[in-house]
Amino acid sequence: xxxxxxxxxxxxxxxxxxxxxxxxxxxxxxxxxxxxxxxxxxxxxxxxxxxxxxxxxxxxxxxxxxxxxxxxxxxxxxxxxxxxxxxxxxxxxxxxxxxxxxxxxxxxxxxxxxxxxxxxxxxxxxxxxxxxxxxxxxxxxxxxxxxxxxxxxxxxxxxxxxxxxxxxxxxxxxxxxxxxxxxxxxxxxxxxxxxxxxxxxxxxxxxxxxxxxxxxxxxxxxxxxxxxxxxxxxxxxxxxxxxxxxxxxxxxxxxxxxxxxxxxxxxxxxxxxxxxxxxxxxxxxxxxxxxxxxxxxxxxxxxxxxxxxxxxxxxxxxxxxxxxxxxxxxxxxxxxxxxxxxxxxxxxxxxxxxxxxxxxxxxxxxxxxxxxxxxxxxxxxxxxxxxxxxxxxxxxxxxxxxxxxxxxxxxxxxxxxxxxxxxxxxxxxxxxxxxxxxxxxxxxx
Numbered sequence: 047x048x049x050x051x052x053x054x055x056x057x058x059x060x061x062x063x064x065x066x067x068x069x070x071x072x073x074x075x076x077x078x079x080x081x082x083x084x085x086x087x088x089x090x091x092x093x094x095x096x097x098x099x100x101x102x103x104x105x106x107x108x109x110x111x112x113x114x115x116x117x118x119x120x121x122x123x124x125x126x127x128x129x130x131x132x133x134x135x136x137x138x139x140x141x142x143x144x145x146x147x148x149x150x151x152x153x154x155x156x157x158x159x160x161x162x163x164x165x166x167x168x169x170x171x172x173x174x175x176x177x178x179x180x181x182x183x184x185x186x187x188x189x190x191x192x193x194x195x196x197x198x199x200x201x202x203x204x205x206x207x208x209x210x211x212x213x214x215x216x217x218x219x220x221x222x223x224x225x226x227x228x229x230x231x232x233x234x235x236x237x238x239x240x241x242x243x244x245x246x247x248x249x250x251x252x253x254x255x256x257x258x259x260x261x262x263x264x265x266x267x268x269x270x271x272x273x274x275x276x277x278x279x280x281x282x283x284x285x286x287x288x289x290x291x292x293x294x295x296x297x298x299x300x301x302x303x304x305x306x307x308x309x310x311x312x313x314x315x316x317x318x319x320x321x322x323x324x325x326x327x328x329x330x331x332x333x334x335x336x337x338x339x340x341x342x343x344x345x346x347x348x349x350x351x352x353x354x355x356x357x358x359x360x361x362x363x364x365x366x367x368x369x370x371x372x373x374x375x376x377x378x379x380x381x382x383x384x385x386x387x388x389x390x391x392x393x394x395x396x397x398x399x400x401x402x403x404x405x406x407x408x409x410x411x412x413x414x415x416x417x418x419x420x421x422x423x424x425x426x427x428x429x430x431x432x433x434x435x436x437x438x439x440x441x442x443x444x445x446x447x448x449x450x451x452x453x454x455x456x457x458x459x460x461x462x463x464x465x466x467x468x469x470x471x472x473x474x475x476x477x478x479x480x481x482x483x484x485x486x487x488x489x490x491x
Contacts, residue, residue, distance in 0.1 A: 049281050049299055065471070066491070072386055080386055086359030088141055089141075089142050089346075090341075093354055095150065095349070095351030095365075096151045097111055097121075097353060099113065104220045105281060121352070125167075126167045129171050132350075144177055146180070148181040153182050158196045180201065180242075185208060185227040185231035186223040188206070188234055193234055197238065197240060205275070205336050208266065215248075215254070245269070245273070247266055247276050248277060248278070250300055272330065281299075309457070323406065326406070326464060327461065340401055344397055345357040352367055352368065355472070360389055365382045391417065394417075395413075441455045441456065470491040
């Protein structure tokens with residue numbers, strides 16, 4: 047099989063039928079009004095997209111370009127301009143930043159001195175007191191000296207893209223790092239006393255067996271990282287891996303049955319090693335989680351950089367995916383928002399429910415605190431109660447007087463639904479906005 051957006055059976059069909067979002071290009075006046083009026087709370091997350099890589103992996107679905115010194119310098123100047131533009135727009139809202147995450151691309155390519163400047167720019171524009179600051183990193187970038195420099199700049203969380211400890215799998219994914227680079231990076235982080243580390247591990251790789259996957263996880267466990275995130279290789283039509291698989295130049299992925307076995311074997315292996323499952327795809331050894339999905343789904347989230355997607359709560363937007371147009375727009379004093387849409391309370395409520403179930407438990411009191419409405423009144427009014435009834439009937443959830451919990455049987459269904467959503471919505475948005483810098487209108491899925 048090939049894990050495209052159409053590979054998830056009924057899950058793929060549900061998203062196509064039940065969810066539709068239309069982003070429109072709007073005037074600067076409309077964009078600013080929507081943003082100013084769009085926040086649902088004072089505690090805000092920030093996502094920064096760093097779109098540059100030293101090499102381009104053939105399956106990566108995100109907005110990324112080959113490193114270009116001049117363009118990187120222009121990007122950094124523009125990023126600071128974007129931050130200050132939002133400061134001027136939102137300064138009277140008294141927002142407090144609780145977390146900052148930098149994704150990509152390859153954020154660890156950037157000089158740690160530049161991170162210090164970015165964090166200073168954020169601190170001059172918003173309240174950063176007590177905020178966690180995390181970046182995604184490639185193993186080959188993490189010398190001991192560089193780790194100390196990142197820590198000095200203010201970075202205190204890190205997600206390491208190991209993917210696999212087997213050479214043939216790393217080569218197949220087109221990664222630039224070696225297995226030795228991964229080992230060195232983990233040891234360097236430990237030596238520097240950098241504790242808040244997540245390791246990304248990938249499964250459903252061409253030619254991979256269930257036994258291969260479990261052995262990969264067991265090697266990762268020897269290093270005892272704070273968190274391990276597991277995710278399948280996703281295939282999108284706008285990247286080379288899709289064509290390579292369709293033409294038979296790369297072996298197709300394991301079957302759906304093996305997908306299920308790999309998923310549950312990961313849960314068993316990690317839980318036996320003392321890890322607690324904190325989301326359907328991630329496991330933690332300590333009371334800590336490296337995650338950007340909560341703010342992406344529930345808000346409020348500000349997003350900076352080309353291709354970054356923000357969600358203040360009452361609206362959702364995406365920046366132009368073109369670095370050149372991003373730079374040009376900010377040099378002319380314009381926000382680089384390529385598309386924006388309003389989000390009503392009903393959609394935000396369903397997003398909140400989905401995000402909480404992705405984290406395995408939903409508490410009714412938390413919903414009422416967030417939305418000022420009783421949980422069951424909301425789900426009955428929106429019709430979402432039907433979905434919950436079916437999930438309960440199938441044994442995927444348990445409903446108690448004060449909460450809903452995901453069952454072990456329901457974990458794989460949630461896993462399928464989560465990745466079907468990623469391919470059908472965020473990846474489709476990226477696909478459409480990569481076609482042209484300023485589309486007039488984009489509807490997904």
